[in-house]
Amino acid sequence: MDRDAVKSARRAFEILELFDRERRPLALKDILEALGYPASSGSALLKSLVALGYLDYDRDRRTYFPTMRISALGAWVPDALFGDGALLGAMERLRAVTGETVILATQSDLFAQYVHLLHSAEPLQFSVPPGARRPLAASGLGWCLLSAKSDEEIERLRRRINAEPGQAQPLSREALMGRVNEVRTRGYAVSKHTVSQGAGVIGAPLPRGAHGRVFALGVAGPVGRLEAKEALIIGELRAALERLRPSQAEAHRHDREGLPA
Incomplete structure (x- = not known):
């Protein structure tokens, strides 16, 4: 099993769970500090989640927030x-x-x-x-x-x-x-x-x-x-x-x- 893939999957869910706890827009710094991720890999993962449509990025405020796609995933x-x-x-x-x-x-x-x-x-x-x-x-x-x-x-x-x-x-x-x-x-x-x-x-x-x-x-x-x-x-x-x-x-x-x- 690819350990890097497992780590990335775990971190993706940890980010979504962090939003579930905080229930507010979060900046990159907030996420990295809360989860203890390195800046480079944390930033790359957040960009991937944005590209996949699971997070939205507000360029003016430089914050991330979950999209409705997250809610739709588990609605059933x-x-x-x-x-x-x-x-x-x-x-x-x-x-x-x-x-x-x-x-x-x-x-x-x-x-x-x-x-x-x-x-x-x-x-x-x-x-x-x-x-x-x-x-x-x-x-x-x-x-x-x-x-x-x-x-x-x-x-x-x-x-x-x-x-x-x-x-x-x-x-x-x-x-x-x-x-x-x-x-x-x-x-x-x-x-x-x-x-x-x-x-x-x-x-x-x-x-x-x-x-x-x-x-x-x-x-x-x-x-x-x-x-x-x-x-x-x-x-x-x-x-x-x-x-x-x-x-x-x-x-x-x-x-x-x-x-x-």
């Missing part, structure tokens, strides 16, 4: 992910009733990736942005996602994880399947201090959605608060799953028949 994603809005509604209800952060995750290679978050009004020890990734085999929502797979698929993933250069300690089949089977039996996972000390997640796998995508829905917060609300959270997760089943079934029908969601 919410419908593909959330369909008729039932899932977003379920997430809103979970946050309102539990008072905690609600997370929707899906698999991204060897990770569980947070694709949508509704943050709690209550303070969290750690701010988690959309797009954050957690180890698939060592996180609550990761165990939920794995529970929808066959044992053979899980074993292949376990071997890949153990072959990763940064894997300090081999992950045993018994330990992983113990976690996965617990989710299959109970219908939900409880994770405490697993990724971040003091933080936890109570989550459940969702019914398989359109295009075969598997998602997990979780409630995250400080362990003490989750323990105090555990029965409430589990009850609300189960109710959310029941409400979502008809919506997911309809998404499946549209997917099979090639109809718009």
Whole structure:
């Protein structure tokens, strides 16, 4: 793999994410300082993004700003992910009733990736942005996602994880399947201090959605608060799953028949 191409792709997305955070026109100096890029390569990349139509350059003010092409690129994603809005509604209800952060995750290679978050009004020890990734085999929502797979698929993933250069300690089949089977039996996972000390997640796998995508829905917060609300959270997760089943079934029908969601 061409490392320079990978670096350029990563930097292009970092620039777009910077605009998402700042939400204002930015000068070359602002971008280089915020991201720590060398002047020559940073300037060249920005010129490329302008030429491709993803950024606009204001010559009078010498600032860059995203074009509507960026918005158009992802305009279809919410419908593909959330369909008729039932899932977003379920997430809103979970946050309102539990008072905690609600997370929707899906698999991204060897990770569980947070694709949508509704943050709690209550303070969290750690701010988690959309797009954050957690180890698939060592996180609550990761165990939920794995529970929808066959044992053979899980074993292949376990071997890949153990072959990763940064894997300090081999992950045993018994330990992983113990976690996965617990989710299959109970219908939900409880994770405490697993990724971040003091933080936890109570989550459940969702019914398989359109295009075969598997998602997990979780409630995250400080362990003490989750323990105090555990029965409430589990009850609300189960109710959310029941409400979502008809919506997911309809998404499946549209997917099979090639109809718009």
